Amino acid sequence: MNLKVIILIAVFFDTSASCMAQVTAKVYSQNNEANTCYTKALDYIKIGNPRNGGSIDSLLIAVKWLEKAVNTDPRFVTAYI
Numbered sequence: 001m002n003l004k005v006i007i008l009i010a011v012f013f014d015t016s017a018s019c020m021a022q023v024t025a026k027v028y029s030q031n032n033e034a035n036t037c038y039t040k041a042l043d044y045i046k047i048g049n050p051r052n053g054g055s056i057d058s059l060l061i062a063v064k065w066l067e068k069a070v071n072t073d074p075r076f077v078t079a080y081i
Helices: 002-024 032-047 056-072
Strands: none
Touching: 032 056
16 A cells, blocks of 8 residues: 555656646747747857857857747747847
């Protein structure tokens, strides 16, 4: 009886942890490719931040990823902004 309860609790926590991991992933566009491009652009923007010693080259790469996101999903307003 105790083993069944322990297994049930372990399955519950494993399932809830995987659900929480899915919730934390942000979706900016319904188009997966555009969403991936936008996420990569955000990473390059973070790398290229001058306050962190980033370079302009990283920001130029971010612009290219943003352009690709917009070309993939023309209704992707967040990438335009």
